[in-house]
Structure formats: structure tokens, C-alpha cells
Amino acid sequence: MPDAIRPRPVRIAGGQGFYGDTPAAVDALLGDGIDYLCLEALAELTLAILQKDRQRDESRGYTRDLPAYLARALPFVVDGRTKIVTNAGGINPTAAAHAAIETARQLGMTGITIATVVGDDLLARLSTLYQQHGQALTHLDTGAAFDTFPGAPLFAAAYLGARPIADALAQGADVVITGRVADASLFLGPLAHAHGWAWDDWDRLAAGILVGHLLECSGQSVGGNYSGDWWALPHPWDLPYPIATVEANGTAVISKPAGSGGRVSTDTLRHQLLYEVHDPARYLSPDVVADFTSARFEDLPDDRVRITDVRGTPATDTYKLLLASHAGWAGEARVAFSWPDAYEKAKATAAILVKRVEMAGLPVDEWHFEYWGVDALGGPTAHVGVDPTCEPPECVLRVAWRCEDQRTAGLVGRELVPLTLSAPPAGFTGAGRGAGSATELLSIWPTLVDKAVVDAEVRVVLQEVPS
Amino acid sequence: LSGRLSLRELCGYRAGDKGDIANVAIFADDDETYALIVREVTADRVKEHFGAMVQGRVDRYEAANVRALNFVMQGALGGGGPRSLRADSLGKTLGGALVRMEIDVPDHLQDRRRPRPDVTWADQILFVHERPR
Numbered sequence: 382m383p384d385a386i387r388p389r390p391v392r393i394a395g396g397q398g399f400y401g402d403t404p405a406a407v408d409a410l411l412g413d414g415i416d417y418l419c420l421e422a423l424a425e426l427t428l429a430i431l432q433k434d435r436q437r438d439e440s441r442g443y444t445r446d447l448p449a450y451l452a453r454a455l456p457f458v459v460d461g462r463t464k465i466v467t468n469a470g471g472i473n474p475t476a477a478a479h480a481a482i483e484t485a486r487q488l489g490m491t492g493i494t495i496a497t498v499v500g501d502d503l504l505a506r507l508s509t510l511y512q513q514h515g516q517a518l519t520h521l522d523t524g525a526a527f528d529t530f531p532g533a534p535l536f537a538a539a540y541l542g543a544r545p546i547a548d549a550l551a552q553g554a555d556v557v558i559t560g561r562v563a564d565a566s567l568f569l570g571p572l573a574h575a576h577g578w579a580w581d582d583w584d585r586l587a588a589g590i591l592v593g594h595l596l597e598c599s600g601q602s603v604g605g606n607y608s609g610d611w612w613a614l615p616h617p618w619d620l621p622y623p624i625a626t627v628e629a630n631g632t633a634v635i636s637k638p639a640g641s642g643g644r645v646s647t648d649t650l651r652h653q654l655l656y657e658v659h660d661p662a663r664y665l666s667p668d669v670v671a672d673f674t675s676a677r678f679e680d681l682p683d684d685r686v687r688i689t690d691v692r693g694t695p696a697t698d699t700y701k702l703l704l705a706s707h708a709g710w711a712g713e714a715r716v717a718f719s720w721p722d723a724y725e726k727a728k729a730t731a732a733i734l735v736k737r738v739e740m741a742g743l744p745v746d747e748w749h750f751e752y753w754g755v756d757a758l759g760g761p762t763a764h765v766g767v768d769p770t771c772e773p774p775e776c777v778l779r780v781a782w783r784c785e786d787q788r789t790a791g792l793v794g795r796e797l798v799p800l801t802l803s804a805p806p807a808g809f810t811g812a813g814r815g816a817g818s819a820t821e822l823l824s825i826w827p828t829l830v831d832k833a834v835v836d837a838e839v840r841v842v843l844q845e846v847p848s
Numbered sequence: 849l850s851g852r853l854s855l856r857e858l859c860g861y862r863a864g865d866k867g868d869i870a871n872v873a874i875f876a877d878d879d880e881t882y883a884l885i886v887r888e889v890t891a892d893r894v895k896e897h898f899g900a901m902v903q904g905r906v907d908r909y910e911a912a913n914v915r916a917l918n919f920v921m922q923g924a925l926g927g928g929g930p931r932s933l934r935a936d937s938l939g940k941t942l943g944g945a946l947v948r949m950e951i952d953v954p955d956h957l958q959d960r961r962r963p964r965p966d967v968t969w970a971d972q973i974l975f976v977h978e979r980p981r
Contacts, residue, residue, distance in 0.1 A: 425865075425929055425930065426937075607860075608860040610962075610965075612965040612967050612969075612970075613966075647914070648860065651911075652873070652875070653862075654914060655916055655918050656864045657864030657865065657871065659918075660920075661909055661911045661918055662911075675913070676913060677913065678913070705930070708927070708931050713933070749926070751934070751935055758935075758936055758944070759944075759948065760898070760900070760901040760945065761897075761898065761900060761901055762897055762899075762945040762948045762949070763948070781933035782933070783933060822931050823930040823931060824927065824930070825928055825929075827866075827867050
């Protein structure tokens with residue numbers, strides 16, 4: 382096919398990898414020329430944070446850095462150069478869209494169309510789904526039955542797929558805001574829309590999901606968290622975020638903005654390929670089951686990698702659904718000890734705290750002790766004591782506890798305070814934030830739900846930014 | 849002929865989380881090293897290596913196209929991110945913990961060791977800000 386009539390490849394970028402990522406990173410992506418800027422803002426932990434936010438204020442529950450991203454990207458949207466797709470809606474996409482419209486209006490960016498995808502929030506429908514629609518809601522990892530669910534669910538977010546995003550773009554949306562759309566599907570939406578991929582074109586859908594998975598964690602595919610020669614990456618303080626140029630046949634080239642730091646290589650990309658993946662031959666997305674082991678990676682000059690041959694098989698008929706329940710309150714504190722005998726002093730102090738808390742009659746449901754500088758991160762793999770002559774020069778005790786109520790969790794930390802002058806020698810609490818306020822813990826309950834019952838309520842709402 | 853090497857000398861690594869499940873992928877640089885880790889680094893050995901840190905089952909998956917092994921470890925995060933009392937509640941450091949494992953490496957592969965870091969550039973940046981001690 383001559384170039385003139387070949388459909389143009391689509392350039393798509395991963396501008397955000399988590400809630401709290403830096404909005405400044407999108408400038409280089411936008412400047413490099415991209416058709417779609419995807420902002421992936423959600424993780425399991427993020428949903429828990431947003432739930433606590435919404436509990437305090439009904440108008441919250443979305444990632445509040447969305448306006449900062451829009452302020453940088455909307456000028457490119459108004460010019461018709463770029464469209465934005467984001468799951469920043471969290472557990473309240475309607476409120477996020479409201480904030481987006483307000484941001485655009487204040488910047489004078491009128492006339493653009495903002496789409497909201499709703500229907501992923503199943504909290505209000507959950508008992509109906511369980512009782513009337515035969516949804517078992519069994520815990521995906523433990524197999525526990527839903528009637529053992531602890532307390533009342535705090536949120537219920539279904540991982541929607543790419544289709545409502547493609548629908549929104551087909552209806553003329555410039556900015557698409559969703560709730561819990563699966564990370565990689567956020568990228569497949571615009572790719573499927575732009576290339577007109579059919580929803581049973583499994584190989585192309587799998588290629589789009591693989592590209593999305595490589596872009597969804599921003600810096601992690603261009604040298605971030607890279608275990609290779611990370612020290613040799615150019616300008617690691619200016620790590621760019623990734624761009625994919627995707628052809629209609631699914632072939633993709635991953636690159637980064639010209640002149641930026643970091644690196645794009647098969648090695649940096651394979652680190653991301655398996656990140657948060659279970660069976661790589663069956664990567665379950667809402668849109669397709671992608672076989673990541675089928676993909677061929679080819680290093681090209683100038684920090685580019687071509688990916689071909691991705692295979693896919695039909696999607697399952699369920700969505701992943703994430704429920705959460707209250708799981709008590711946690712507190713934590715840190716105390717630092719110096720050589721000599723730093724580790725022993727830390728252990729003794731932990732034991733003294735446990736005894737003091739018992740004497741005070743404060744019920745603790747779970748204790749957790751970490752010895753920083755010894756085995757806090759490595760646990761049994763650190764082989765503590767293998768060489769008894771090797772004594773750590775310092776050790777930080779981090780102790781955490783879980784209690785049923787917030788007040789008790791706070792009082793436990795107070796029992797640490799007198800140890801400043803009444804414990805093994807030369808410990809000090811300046812090594813951490815000390816016994817701060819208790820934080821709420823949430824247990825998550827991953828499960829499955831039939832697509833049909835969810836899709837019946839999925840809607841795309843379009844709004845034009847008024848002047 | 850062979851000698852013991854830690855996986856850190858031979859492999860890259862990355863860990864991720866889903867609920868209370870952690871996955872750690874390790875990456876070999878060439879086909880011979882990949883064949884070696886496929887043979888040596890079994891799911892059972894990984895389960896044993898992590899001891900009480902991993903409460904549940906460990907499954908292993910192969911991705912030969914990128915010379916990777918992926919270990920999926922159940923009950924590995926103290927209840928999962930929002931519930932865990934661990935500082936590393938998302939298991940980000942479990943990759944480093946896995947590559948502490950030592951395996952038998954044939955002599956002809958002993959020279960495949962990865963280089964150690966050189967952070968002279970960091971010293972140069974920090975030097976200006978360090979006070980004399």
C-alpha cells in the first residue's frame with residue numbers, strides 16, 4: 382500500500398503513572414506532538430485514599446491533581462492537536478468532570494467537549510447484583526464467599542474496558558474522564574477508535590493492551606525503577622515519559638521525547654512488561670486476553686523499540702470488581718539506635734513497648750516490627766546472624782500496630798514516649814514522624830462481576846465547556 | 849565445574865502488587881543464562897527463600913520472548929497495600945530480596961556477571977553540598 386493512503390499511525394503518550402505524579406512531565410510529551418495524552422491515576426491503594434476523601438466530602442473522590450494536568454494540556458486540546466483520556470475520575474467521575482469544566486472555563490478554553498464515563502461504581506447496586514442477579518462476588522484470591530464479607534463495602538469499583546472511551550471519542554469528546562477503567566484499556570480506547578479496530582480483532586486489541594501496559598506507569602518503561610545499569614542512564618533527574626507510535630496493524634514503536642534523559646530499550650521495556658502481571662501468556666484485560674509472551678521486541682536506533690506479533694484471544698465475560706471494607710486503625714513509630722549493639726537495643730525496645738502497652742490495658746490486634754538497616758525489607762532473605770561478627774553500624778526500629786478503634790491506636794504510640802529516657806541507651810525518635818495520628822486501614826476484596834449487568838448501566842455523558 | 853553466585857550478579861528484577869499478591873520478575877541477559885535460571889530458580893526454591901514473608905503459594909511463569917521468569921506469590925504483602933502494616937506495603941523491594949538467592953553457576957558463565965554501579969556523577973553533584981566532617 383502506498384504511504385499516501387496508508388492510515389496515519391497514532392501517537393499516544395503516558396503522561397501520568399499514579400496520583401501524585403508530576404504534571405510538568407506532560408509538557409515534553411505535548412511538545413513532541415501526540416494525538417492522545419493518557420493520564421493513568423489509579424491504583425488499588427489510590428481507590429482506598431479516594432474513598433477516605435469522599436467519606437469526608439461528597440464532592441471529592443477523584444484525583445485532585447487533574448486540574449493541574451489540564452492547565453498544561455488544554456491549550457493543545459483547544460488547538461485540536463491532542464485529546465486527553467484519564468481515569469482521574471476515581472470513584473467520583475462526575476465530580477471530576479465538574480472540576481475539569483471549571484478549570485477549562487477559568488482558562489477561557491470554551492467550546493471543548495468533556496465526556497464522563499459512569500457506571501463503574503457498583504456500590505449502590507451491590508446487594509441487588511448479589512441477591513437478584515446471581516453475582517456470587519466470591520473473593521478472587523481466597524475463595525471466601527460474599528456472605529463472609531466483613532462489614533459494609535466502602536466502595537465497589539468495576540474495571541471497565543476501552544469501549545466507552547472509544548464511544549466518547551466517536552461522539553466528539555476532546556477530554557474523556559472515567560472512573561475505574563483498567564489502566565491499559567485507557568490507552569486501547571483511543572487506539573481502537575483512531576484505527577477503527579473491531580472489538581473482536583483480538584490480535585490488534587492485544588497489541589493495544591500491551592502498548593497501554595507499557596505506557597501506564599509513566600517513567601517505569603523509560604528507565605524508572607530500572608534494575609539494569611540504572612546509574613548510567615542519561616539525565617536521570619529529567620526522566621521523560623513514554624510515547625508509542627501505533628500503526629493500524631498493531632505494530633508499535635515506543636520512544637521518548639527528543640533530547641530527554643532516560644532510555645528506551647528492550648531491557649527497560651521488559652521490566653515494565655511483567656510489572657503487576659500474573660500469567661504473562663494470559664494477561665486478562667476487560668477487552669481481550671493478551672499473550673505478552675508472543676510479542677517480539679526489536680531495538681532501533683535513537684531510543685526506539687519496535688513491538689510486533691502480539692497475539693490475543695477472546696475476552697472473558699466478566700469484569701474485575703474491587704470492593705473494600707474497613708479493617709481497623711494503624712499507628713506507627715520509629716526509634717533509631719547507634720552502634721554498639723544497635724539491633725539488640727532495637728529488639729529490646731520493641732519488647733518493652735509491647736509490655737508497657739499490655740500493662741496499660743490497650744488491646745492491640747496485630748504488631749509488626751521492622752529493623753531498618755538489618756532486615757526490614759529483606760526479611761528472611763537477609764540472612765541475619767549468618768555472620769555474627771558483622772554488626773550493623775545503626776538500626777532503626779519501626780514498629781506498627783493495628784487496633785480496633787482510632788483512639789486506642791493513638792494511645793499505643795504514647796506508650797513509646799517515656800522510653801526516650803527509660804529504655805536501652807541512646808535511642809531517639811527523630812528518625813521518623815514518630816507516633817503520629819492513627820490511620821484507617823482498608824481490606825480489599827477483589828472479585829468478578831458479569832459484564833452484561835454492568836454494561837447495562839454504563840453511560841457516556843458529554844458536556845461542552847460554556848463561556 | 850561450577851561456583852555459587854547470587855542472582856543479583858546475573859539478572860534484572862522488578863516487583864509489583866495486586867491485593868495481597870506480589871509478583872517478582874527476573875530477567876536474564878542471554879539464552880544460556882536464561883536456561884540456567886529456568887533450571888535453577890524453581891517456584892519451590894523461591895517459596896523457601898522468602899520463608900515467612902510469603903504466606904501462600906508461589907507460581908512460576910516463563911516469558912521466553914524477553915528471557916524472564918515471573919513469580920507470583922500469594923499472601924506476600926501483609927494483607928495488601930491499604931491493609932498492610934509493612935513499610936513496604938506494596939512489595940516494591942521484593943525484587944531485590946529475590947535476587948539475594950544464590951545458585952550454582954557453571955564456570956563458563958561466571959564471566960557474565962553484571963557490572964556494579966558507578967555513581968561518580970552523584971558524588972560530583974553532592975560534593976558541593978557536603979559540609980566538611
